[in-house]
Amino acid sequence: SYFVTQPPSMSLSPGETARLVCGGDKIGDKYVHWYQQQPGQAPVLVIYDETDRPSGIPGRFSGSKSGDTATLTITRVEAGDEAVYYCQVWHTAGDRHVVFGAGTMLTVL
Amino acid sequence: EVQLLDSGGTLVPPGGSLRLSCAASGFSFTSHAMTWVRQAPGKGLDWVASLTGTGRATYYSASVKGRFTISRDNSKNSLFLQLNDLRPEDTALYYCARSPQTYDSSGEVVYYFDYWGHGTLVTVSS
Numbered sequence: 001s002y003f004v005t006q007p008p009s010m011s012l013s014p015g016e017t018a019r020l021v022c023g024g025d026k027i028g029d030k031y032v033h034w035y036q037q038q039p040g041q042a043p044v045l046v047i048y049d050e051t052d053r054p055s056g057i058p059g060r061f062s063g064s065k066s067g068d069t070a071t072l073t074i075t076r077v078e079a080g081d082e083a084v085y086y087c088q089v090w091h092t093a094g095d096r097h098v099v100f101g102a103g104t105m106l107t108v109l
Numbered sequence: 110e111v112q113l114l115d116s117g118g119t120l121v122p123p124g125g126s127l128r129l130s131c132a133a134s135g136f137s138f139t140s141h142a143m144t145w146v147r148q149a150p151g152k153g154l155d156w157v158a159s160l161t162g163t164g165r166a167t168y169y170s171a172s173v174k175g176r177f178t179i180s181r182d183n184s185k186n187s188l189f190l191q192l193n194d195l196r197p198e199d200t201a202l203y204y205c206a207r208s209p210q211t212y213d214s215s216g217e218v219v220y221y222f223d224y225w226g227h228g229t230l231v232t233v234s235s
Contacts (some may be wrong), residue, residue: 001171027215030133031222034182035154042204042225043146043154049211086154097154098144098169098220 002091003094006101011031013109018074022087025068032070034063038083046085047072058064074106082108111135111224115205118229123193125195125233131188131205131226138186139163142208142220145179147201148228155201158190158209159220173199173217194234 004024011075012018022032034047045054050070059073082097087101117129131143160167160178167179178191188205194208206222214217 031211031213031221033218035222037154042227043222043224045221045223048209048218048221048223081177088154088221090213090217090221092213092215092217092219095171096158097170100146100154102155103153 001097002089002093002099004087004089004099005102006085006087006104009107010100011107011109012077013078014077014079016077018065018072018077018106019108020072020074020085021073022070022101023068024089024099025090027064027068027070027089029090031062032065033088035086035088036081036083037086053066059072077106077108079108082106111207113205113207114228115226115229116201118231120234121195121230122235123196125234127160127192127195127231129190129203129205129229129231131182131190133186133188133205133207136207139183140147140180142210143179143181143188144206144208144220144222145188145203146225147203147231149198149201157203182211194229195231197210197233200231200233202230204228211216 035043035045051063084103086103110220112134114132144159158169176194182190205226207224
């Protein structure tokens with residue numbers, strides 16, 4: 001079955017730019033969506049269809065993709081951005097199924 | 110305002126059954142696919158099952174196929190997940206999520222999850 005990979009953790013200081021990556025075979029053929037999950041909370045959609053932001057998500061959050069890697073970029077990182085970020089795709093070849101990455105824990109020092 | 114209220118989680122012995130519910134409000138329920146996602150304690154997100162707005166098409170993860178059944182009652186704006194033959198590894202917080210559709214580069218319908226319930230805890234233990 002299909003899988004995507006995310007680095008387990010990233011640490012930054014406030015004001016820096018976070019680039020969280022999500023890799024997968026032929027991920028270029030798939031739409032990638034991103035979720036933020038803060039401790040004890042349900043996930044929140046922050047980017048859908050790779051580059052679109054739901055209403056209420058700050059413009060500091062953006063998505064992109066190049067080759068077999070999708071990237072969630074958070075500029076001017078704040079303490080409130082500290083969370084686990086998950087990428088998600090829908091694999092449509094064969095048995096259709098959803099795939100989540102294992103998540104990247106973003107720590108703001 | 111979109112609201113999803115999931116309920117029904119409890120402690121169940123291995124081999125037992127349970128039915129989870131998700132009450133939806135604030136949007137056109139029949140126009141949206143819906144999904145269950147679970148999260149084991151201290152672990153990541155794990156997709157369980159999805160079904161289309163009409164309920165005619167369903168999709169399951171390999172780990173639950175044949176044991177869990179996703180369904181909906183559009184007259185009551187409700188989503189359900191029937192869990193049978195429960196195993197300790199099914200212990201998790203179960204979230205329902207609204208699933209708007211989009212299209213991938215090959216024109217296939219795919220879904221993402223824009224609103225989530227707060228989750229209902231299922232514990233499988235003797």
